[in-house]
Each structure stands twice: as structure tokens, then as C-alpha cells.
Amino acid sequence: MSPARELILELDQVRASYGAVEVLRGVNFTVRKGEVVALLGTNGAGKSTILRCVSGLLKTDAGEIRYEGQNIAGMATEDTVRLGITQVPGGRGLLPNLSVEENLRMGAYPIRRQRAKVKAGYDRVYGIFPRLAERRRQLAGLLSGGEGQMLAIGRALMLEPKLMMIDELSLGLAPLIVQQLVKIVRDINASGVSIILVEQSANLALSITDHAYFIEKGQLRFDGSSKELLERDDLLRSVFLAAAR
Amino acid sequence: MYWAQLVVAGLFAGAVYALYGQGITLVYKATRVPNFAHGAIGTVGAFVFFKLWDGSAKRLLIPWIHFKIPFTGVSWNPNPPALPFAAALAVALVISVLLGLLVERAAMRYLVDAPTISLIVATIGIFIVITGLAIDMFNQQTETVPPLFNDHVYSVGGIRFFTTDVIVAILALVLAIGLGTFFRFTNLGIAIRATADSRETSRLLGISADRVAAFAWAAGSFLATLAAILIIARSNRQLDFVSLTILIVPGFTAAMFGGFTSLVGTFIGGLTLGVAQNLFIGVHWPTRFLSTAFGAAGAPQFVSFLVVVIVLMTRPKFIFKGVRVDEESGVGLGKARSGLAPEDQLRRVLDRRNTLLLLLEDWKIGRWLLAALCVIPLLAIPVFTVSYWSTVLGSAVFYALIVLSIVVLTGWTGQISLAALGFAGAGAFGTALLSTQFHIPFFLVMPMSGLIGIPLALLIGVPALRLRGFFLALATLAFMVACETWLFPQSFFSTHNDVARGVLRDDLSQPSFYMSLAFAALVYIGVRNLGRTRVARAWHAIRDSENTAISMGIDPVRYKLLAFAVSGFIAGVAGGSFGYLNLKIVAANFTFFFTLTYITAAVISGIAMLAAGPLAAFNFVLLPTITARSISGTNEAIFIIGGLLAVLTVIQYPNGLAYFYSRVLRRFEAGERVAWASTTDAEGIAPAAAGAGTEEEEEELFNRAAHGDLSLPAGVPGA
Numbered sequence: 019m020s021p022a023r024e025l026i027l028e029l030d031q032v033r034a035s036y037g038a039v040e041v042l043r044g045v046n047f048t049v050r051k052g053e054v055v056a057l058l059g060t061n062g063a064g065k066s067t068i069l070r071c072v073s074g075l076l077k078t079d080a081g082e083i084r085y086e087g088q089n090i091a092g093m094a095t096e097d098t099v100r101l102g103i104t105q106v107p108g109g110r111g112l113l114p115n116l117s118v119e120e121n122l123r124m125g126a127y128p129i130r131r132q133r134a135k136v137k138a139g140y141d142r143v144y145g146i147f148p149r150l151a152e153r154r155r156q157l158a159g160l161l162s163g164g165e166g167q168m169l170a171i172g173r174a175l176m177l178e179p180k181l182m183m184i185d186e187l188s189l190g191l192a193p194l195i196v197q198q199l200v201k202i203v204r205d206i207n208a209s210g211v212s213i214i215l216v217e218q219s220a221n222l223a224l225s226i227t228d229h230a231y232f233i234e235k236g237q238l239r240f241d242g243s244s245k246e247l248l249e250r251d252d253l254l255r256s257v258f259l260a261a262a263r
Numbered sequence: 264m265y266w267a268q269l270v271v272a273g274l275f276a277g278a279v280y281a282l283y284g285q286g287i288t289l290v291y292k293a294t295r296v297p298n299f300a301h302g303a304i305g306t307v308g309a310f311v312f313f314k315l316w317d318g319s320a321k322r323l324l325i326p327w328i329h330f331k332i333p334f335t336g337v338s339w340n341p342n343p344p345a346l347p348f349a350a351a352l353a354v355a356l357v358i359s360v361l362l363g364l365l366v367e368r369a370a371m372r373y374l375v376d377a378p379t380i381s382l383i384v385a386t387i388g389i390f391i392v393i394t395g396l397a398i399d400m401f402n403q404q405t406e407t408v409p410p411l412f413n414d415h416v417y418s419v420g421g422i423r424f425f426t427t428d429v430i431v432a433i434l435a436l437v438l439a440i441g442l443g444t445f446f447r448f449t450n451l452g453i454a455i456r457a458t459a460d461s462r463e464t465s466r467l468l469g470i471s472a473d474r475v476a477a478f479a480w481a482a483g484s485f486l487a488t489l490a491a492i493l494i495i496a497r498s499n500r501q502l503d504f505v506s507l508t509i510l511i512v513p514g515f516t517a518a519m520f521g522g523f524t525s526l527v528g529t530f531i532g533g534l535t536l537g538v539a540q541n542l543f544i545g546v547h548w549p550t551r552f553l554s555t556a557f558g559a560a561g562a563p564q565f566v567s568f569l570v571v572v573i574v575l576m577t578r579p580k581f582i583f584k585g586v587r588v589d590e591e592s593g594v595g596l597g598k599a600r601s602g603l604a605p606e607d608q609l610r611r612v613l614d615r616r617n618t619l620l621l622l623l624e625d626w627k628i629g630r631w632l633l634a635a636l637c638v639i640p641l642l643a644i645p646v647f648t649v650s651y652w653s654t655v656l657g658s659a660v661f662y663a664l665i666v667l668s669i670v671v672l673t674g675w676t677g678q679i680s681l682a683a684l685g686f687a688g689a690g691a692f693g694t695a696l697l698s699t700q701f702h703i704p705f706f707l708v709m710p711m712s713g714l715i716g717i718p719l720a721l722l723i724g725v726p727a728l729r730l731r732g733f734f735l736a737l738a739t740l741a742f743m744v745a746c747e748t749w750l751f752p753q754s755f756f757s758t759h760n761d762v763a764r765g766v767l768r769d770d771l772s773q774p775s776f777y778m779s780l781a782f783a784a785l786v787y788i789g790v791r792n793l794g795r796t797r798v799a800r801a802w803h804a805i806r807d808s809e810n811t812a813i814s815m816g817i818d819p820v821r822y823k824l825l826a827f828a829v830s831g832f833i834a835g836v837a838g839g840s841f842g843y844l845n846l847k848i849v850a851a852n853f854t855f856f857f858t859l860t861y862i863t864a865a866v867i868s869g870i871a872m873l874a875a876g877p878l879a880a881f882n883f884v885l886l887p888t889i890t891a892r893s894i895s896g897t898n899e900a901i902f903i904i905g906g907l908l909a910v911l912t913v914i915q916y917p918n919g920l921a922y923f924y925s926r927v928l929r930r931f932e933a934g935e936r937v938a939w940a941s942t943t944d945a946e947g948i949a950p951a952a953a954g955a956g957t958e959e960e961e962e963e964l965f966n967r968a969a970h971g972d973l974s975l976p977a978g979v980p981g982a
Binding site: 096100116123124 | 459465471
């Protein structure tokens with residue numbers, strides 16, 4: 019991660035609130051092209067809210083979100099998706115009454131008229147996740163937890179995104195499956211996709227990311243290279259324990 | 264042969280229901296909105312068509328279209344041009360599509376996450392507005408229209424049917440298959456299903472949920488007009504605003520067979536209902552009692568009710584597979600849209616000038632003053648004026664009691680019931696029987712009429728035990744329509760519908776008004792006290808989360824039935840007062856349409872507050888009556904204004920007026936005034952929630968960490 023690499027996403031003093039409660043109170047952080055970044059923090063710190071602001075689900079109150087140099091704060095979700103930002107929603111976020119293949123098809127909704135691209139998307143996803151190919155006609159609501167997460171990731175890949183935001187990769191999954199998913203996330207990153215990973219499991223996140231940001235009460239508290247932070251497990255522990263008090 | 268003919272006739276009648284239900288299914292499937300305005304939108308399209316089409320326009324009694332500016336008397340009556348069939352149809356369809364888009368854009372878009380009761384009331388409001396405006400615009404009387412096609416009579420093996428029958432049936436079948444294919448195989452179709460599954464996830468995939476909803480409303484309105492024109496042509500060719508709205512129950516029933524998701528299911532459901540109705544009517548009942556009871560004109564509606572209850576109670580797998588049955592009651596207090604709630608804003612402004620404190624201090628006296636201001640005219644006016652006013656005040660009391668019964672059942676217990684006037688009708692007809700047949704005096708009949716409302720309420724209360732949200736609303740709606748069209752018009756009731764005067768005077772309006780006022784006051788005080796007991800707390804728990812209530816040991820069967828009984832009693836008393844005020848009771852007084860207006864009035868006034876009763880009576884009975892004498896056109900406008908208010912209320916302030924007043928006039932809560940003093944609202948709230956004890960420590964730790972000084976201070980865990 020040489021510093022010369024271009025920024026793909028930059029948040030500048032972003033504020034956002036739910037009703038009267040301000041959740042983000044001036045967040046700054048950056049993602050470079052081809053980088054994997056972790057957003058860490060306890061429950062309610064505002065990690066998922068950051069993702070919601072980037073994707074446009076939540077309108078920001080103030081601040082700029084620059085994606086490839088363009089301010090996308092306040093842009094509609096449909097349009098941010100078209101720019102190449104996709105999200106793997108937390109808690110799976112599948113469409114349970116649609117079949118596996120229909121879920122994938124909806125993943126390619128913005129490029130639905132480019133039939134060849136959609137077809138290539140199916141092939142790519144089924145290549146990565148052969149399990150999904152076996153179950154293509156099954157309702158997504160009937161998949162197991164791990165398969166569901168595979169589908170969510172696969173669906174986000176249909177668009178050939180530039181920036182992929184994963185909300186809770188490991189939540190509620192068996193360690194064996196998490197390992198498989200970690201490998202796949204690495205592969206996706208190796209193919210040139212920048213990734214933001216929101217995680218509760220700090221060790222997991224630090225092991226696959228280049229850089230980590232710690233969010234606390236809607237503000238960035240500190241950040242650092244994942245490698246260095248991983249060696250300082252005393253620091254991590256203190257952060258999480260202090261916040262839990 | 265007799266039965267075969269019945270079945271075939273039933274199939275053709277059922278195709279109409281299917282056609283009507285498919286538009287409802289389409290909108291529900293895409294947006295989860297039970298569209299009560301479906302028939303009204305279709306009827307507008309039908310009117311446009313028949314006014315424009317050269318085959319019919321000349322033969323209408325009122326061929327022109329009537330535009331007017333309300334309250335001014337300015338109007339314009341242009342004669343629309345006569346167009347060929349296809350052009351007229353196209354214009355009608357385009358106008359109904361635009362109407363559907365307008366409904367979505369202006370109202371439904373703001374109700375995406377709204378509870379079921381808000382969705383129901385919003386579409387009822389839209390239904391009232393459209394009907395009110397369109398009756399003014401298109402006609403004041405029923406028109407007979409010429410046939411659409413040269414109707415041939417076909418006869419196959421002795422079974423007769425017409426061209427229009429065949430066209431309706433084929434269209435319904437084609438739509439079922441066509442729409443089914445659309446939803447399975449096209450991107451837009453799958454996107455609609457995706458949005459219905461999870462709006463947020465769909466948006467993350469780049470699907471514009473608003474556009475999907477707009478499409479569904481446009482397509483639904485298109486189908487509504489198509490269906491309306493064909494249904495009018497197929498049945499008695501009467502063009503009016505009543506006949507199609509009554510189809511709402513068979514339409515919803517057909518849609519229910521498809522679980523509100525399957526178009527083919529809706530088609531089959533429509534046919535099943537049509538055949539079931541015809542077979543039921545065709546049966547030669549063994550005794551005279553049964554044959555008069557089940558041979559009555561409203562028997563099809565009774566069958567609809569039976570079918571709805573049986574299907575919803577048994578919930579067969581083949582229908583409800585994958586159907587999202589409501590988990591929640593669909594009734595809840597709304598949240599502020601953003602920032603401070605309006606009542607808090609008002610409190611803040613009042614408090615700045617120190618008025619609020621004074622107001623609250625004075626409110627202890629003020630409430631008695633207000634009560635005196637309300638009660639003295641109520642008591643005095645009937646004595647000093649003509650009986651007209653005691654009749655008006657009497658209907659205000661009736662209105663207040665009906666809303667009160669809705670508050671208990673829906674606002675407090677979360678059981679969305681559209682059957683309040685069914686219970687009231689039972690009380691009214693009971694009054695007639697008790698006073699004329701048994702010669703029971705006036706002051707005893709009133710409470711007894713309340714008791715008559717109870718069994719009828721329990722009759723629907725028992726099937727309601729298994730139902731929540733929209734499905735409960737559907738069952739009670741079917742019940743209400745069965746009461747209106749089948750039970751109350753029974754020959755037995757229509758020969759026993761006089762209320763014996765029982766008192767000395769000829770004019771009963773005065774004593775009956777005082778009597779009902781006294782009973783209303785008793786009921787109000789009783790319910791208010793009930794609201795402070797364990798029972799009411801159990802009701803609220805069931806409303807807010809039935810599953811949680813059960814886990815806390817609350818028996819939902821007992822408390823739900825109790826709520827139905829109390830609600831039935833209140834509505835029954837209302838029916839009794841209605842009986843003495845009107846002296847002759849007819850089924851037309853207790854219609855599902857009126858019930859819908861009471862529900863909207865209750866929601867506007869604040870469905871979870873007892874004060875909604877008197878408030879609704881004042882706003883919707885007294886105010887219009889008073890203003891109607893001075894401002895021309897108020898009476899016709901009152902429906903439209905009420906409908907608009909309903910839509911506005913559920914969008915902007917779903918808790919209603921009474922809630923607003925009570926929130927403004929409540930005592931100060933701890934820290935409330937302090938919070939206003941701080942610079943921003945959010946900061947006033949957040950530190951209190953965060954628990955300030957450890958904050959400085961953390962602050963220091965993080966600052967040091969952020970500045971690269973990673974060594975931890977002593978005493979911090981992990982150092």
C-alpha cells in the first residue's frame with residue numbers, strides 16, 4: 019500500500035442522524051484503490067451508518083463523501099450503485115422469496131439490458147461459488163447461513179463493482195465457513211476491487227485488511243496499519259473493554 | 264343440469280371477482296398496501312369512458328362533465344367530444360393511470376414504513392376524496408349505459424351465457440397467466456417482488472423502489488378501469504359510484520385465495536367464490552326459516568364472509584406458502600419524522616414566553632372551565648330550541664360513542680376492526696324489538712341494547728383470535744358487509760324496525776338525547792377508569808407486541824374477547840340511542856361505507872385516546888352542521904375535506920389530534936426544560952444516554968492513541 023495509490027473513497031467531516039439523535043459526528047476516512055479497509059467498533063458506534071451514508075440509503079446532514087473525486091453525498095442509492103459501489107448488507111439482506119438465480123439477476127439490475135454481461139456475471143459467480151449453482155432454483159430464504167452469505171457476496175459481484183462494502187462478514191457463521199469466505203474476499207480484492215469490511219471480530223478483520231479505522235460514538239478515534247495493530251493486541255483489548263464499560 | 268348451470272353461471276360471476284381482485288393483488292404484492300381506493304379509481308375510468316364513447320354519450324341523462332370551484336358557485340359544464348370506442352377507452356385508461364400515479368406520488372410514497380392501520384386509513388381517505396370529487400364532476404344520479412358489445416346468447420348443452428361473459432372470463436384468464444409470467448420472468452416483475460421482500464435490500468441493488476411502486480399503482484389503476492368497464496357492462500349496466508365499491512369484499516376475497524401474491528391464485532379464488540355463492544343460493548333449504556334466511560338478497564355476501572373466515576382460520580398450505588402473514592397488530596404510535604416532535608416545538612415556544620407553565624397551572628381550573636363550556640350548551644340547547652338541534656346533538660353523541668368503541672378495540676387493543684357499525688346495528692334493531700315486542704321502558708332498553716352488541720362482537724371476535732393486522736381487517740370487513748347486506752335487511756328485521764316511543768311526548772328527540780348523553784357520559788367515565796386498570800395495560804401489551812404479551816403471561820384469548828365485548832357494548836349503546844332518536848331503523852343506516860368514515864374520523868382524532876370520541880363528534884358532526892348554515896357547499900365538501908385530512912394525518916401525524924393536545928398539556932418531565940436550554944437538541948439527549956462516568960477517561964485514552972502515543976495509562980485493563 020504505497021501512499022502514491024489513488025483514493026477511491028474519501029469521507030470528510032460526515033455527519034448524519036436518525037431523527038433527533040446524531041449518529042455520525044464528523045467522520046473522516048479514506049480508502050485507496052485496491053485496498054481492503056476495516057471499520058471496527060462496538061455495537062452502535064455508527065459503522066453500518068457510515069455504509070448507509072456512502073450507499074445513499076441515509077441522507078447526510080453535513081460533510082462530503084468523495085468517490086473517485088466526485089461528491090456523492092446526497093446521491094440516490096440507485097445512482098451510487100451505478101457508479102460501482104455495491105453492498106453486502108448486514109444480517110444477510112437476501113430477498114427470501116426470490117430464488118437464488120433471481121437474487122443474482124437482481125444484483126445485475128442496473129446493467130440488465132447488457133445481456134452478455136449478465137450472463138458472464140452468472141458464470142463468474144457460479145464459478146466462485148459452485149454451491150449456488152447447485153441451488154439456483156431454490157428460494158433464497160431456505161439457504162443455510164453460509165450459503166446465504168455466499169449468495170449476498172455473489173450478488174454484489176454481479177455488477178463488477180469497484181468498491182464493495184461488506185457489513186458483518188462473519189456474523190453467526192461457523193469458523194470453517196468464515197475461513198472459506200475470507201479466502202474469497204482476498205480473491206475478490208486481488209482482482210482489483212476495493213473493499214470496506216465492517217466487523218465486530220477485530221482479529222478477523224485485521225488479519226485480512228491493510229488498514230483499520232476505529233469508530234467510537236460516531237467519530238473516528240484512531241486508525242493504523244492492520245499489521246501493526248494486530249501486533250498490539252493489548253491496545254485492541256483496551257479499546258473494546260473500555261468501550262464496553 | 265340445474266347444478267351445472269349454477270356452476271357455469273358461478274364461474275362467469277367469479278371471473279368478475281377475479282378481474283377485480285387482480286388489480287388489488289398487483290398493488291398489494293408490490294407495495295403491501297391494501298387498496299380500498301381500487302374501485303373508486305376504476306369507477307372514475309369507467310365514467311370517463313362512457314361519457315366519451317360515441318356509443319353511449321348521447322344516451323346518458325347527464326352527458327356533460329361538471330367542473331366547479333368549491334364554495335364559490337362558479338362552475339363550467341362542457342360537453343365532452345364523442346370518440347370512437349378505442350379512443351375513448353385509451354383516454355379512460357390514460358386518465359386512470361395518471362390518477363394511480365398521483366395517488367402514489369402524493370400520498371403512498373410517504374407511507375412506506377407505515378403501520379397497517381395507516382395504510383388502510385390512507386387508502387380509505389383517497390377513496391373518499393376520489394368518490395366525493397368524482398360524484399360532483401360526473402353525475403348525481405345513476406345512469407344506464409348501452410351494452411358494450413352486440414351480446415349474443417350462446418347455449419351449450421342448455422347452459423346460457425353472453426359475449427360479455429366470455430370476454431370477461433378470457434381477459435381474467437389471460438391476465439392471470441400474463442401477469443404471472445411477467446412476475447416470474449421479466450426484470451421489472453422480479454424487481455417488484457424484490458421490493459416487496461425487502462425495500463432496503465432492493466435499493467442497495469440499484470432498484471428504484473419508488474419507481475417500482477409507481478409502476479404498480481399505474482398498472483393497478485389500469486386494471487381497475489378495465490375491470491370496472493367490463494363489470495358494469497356485464498352486470499346490470501348501471502353506472503354509479505356504489506355498485507363497484509361493494510365489490511371490494513369479493514375482490515379482496517379473490518386476492519386472499521392467491522395469498523395477495525399469486526395472480527393465478529386470485530383467478531382461481533374468484534371462480535371458487537363465484538361458484539360457492541351460486542351453489543349456496545341454489546340450494547333448496549329444507550325449512551321455511553332457512554330458505555327465507557339464506558335466500559335473501561344479501562346471501563352472496565354472507566357466503567363471502569364464510570369463505571373469508573374459513574380460509575383465514577384454516578390457512579391452507581397451498582395458499583399461505585410463502586405468504587407474509589402479519590406478525591404485528593399493525594397499530595402503533597407513530598414516531599417523529601425528524602427532529603423535535605411538533606408538540607415539543609409548540610411547548611418550547613410556549614415555554615420561552617413562560618406561557619406554558621401558566622397554562623399548565625391554570626389547566627387544573629381550565630379543564631373544568633372547558634368541560635363547563637362543553638356541557639352547558641349540550642344541556643341547554645335542546646330545551647330552548649327546536650327539536651332539530653336535539654337530533655343533531657343526538658347524532659353527535661352517537662358519533663362519539665362509535666369512535667369510542669373503535670378506540671377501545673383498535674386504538675387500545677390493536678385489533679383493526681371495520682365492523683363497528685355492525686355492532687351498532689345490532690343494538691339499534693335490538694332496541695326496536697325490546698321496546699315494541701317486550702314493552703320494556705326506555706331507560707332499561709338503552710343498557711340492554713349494549714348487551715345485544717356483545718354477542719355480535721364476540722361472533723367476529725372468536726375468528727379474530729387467530730388473525731392480526733390486515734387479515735383481521737379483511738375478516739371484519741367481510742363481516743360488516745354481511746351484516747349490512749344480509750343480516751339487517753332480513754324480512755324479520757324490516758318488519759320489526761319501529762322503536763316504541765314508550766314515553767309521554769310525541770317528540771322523542773329531547774328525552775332520548777338526554778338519555779343517550781347520560782349513558783354516553785357513564786360509558787366514557789367507565790372506559791376512562793378501565794383505562795387505568797390491569798386490563799387496559801394487558802390490552803396495550805397485546806397491541807404493541809402480542810408475542811411479548813403472551814410471554815409475560817397475558818392470556819390473549821381472554822383479553823382480546825374482552826376488548827371485543829367492551830367495544831360491542833359501547834357500539835350497542837350507540838345503536839340504542841340511534842334507535843330512540845330516529846324511531847325507524849333501516850339497514851341503510853349501518854353500512855360498511857359509514858364504518859370506513861368512522862375509522863378515518865377516529866384516526867384523525869387520535870385512535871389511541873379516549874378524547875378522540877368527543878373530539879370527532881365535534882369536528883365531524885357539530886362543526887359541519889354549524890358551518891353548513893353560513894357557508895354554502897360545506898356539506899358536500901365535508902367528505903372530501905375529511906378524506907384529505909385522513910391522508911394528511913397518517914402521513915404527518917399518525918397519532919392524531921387528541922394525542923397532540925394531551926402532549927402539549929402534559930406536565931414537565933425531568934430535565935425537559937434543561938434540554939431545551941442546550942445549544943442543539945441532539946447534544947442535549949446524547950450525553951444523558953451515554954453514561955458520562957467513563958467518558959473523560961476514554962477521551963484521554965483515545966487522544967493519546969490518536970497522537971501516536973500508544974502507551975497506555977496505568978489502571979486501564981490490558982495495560
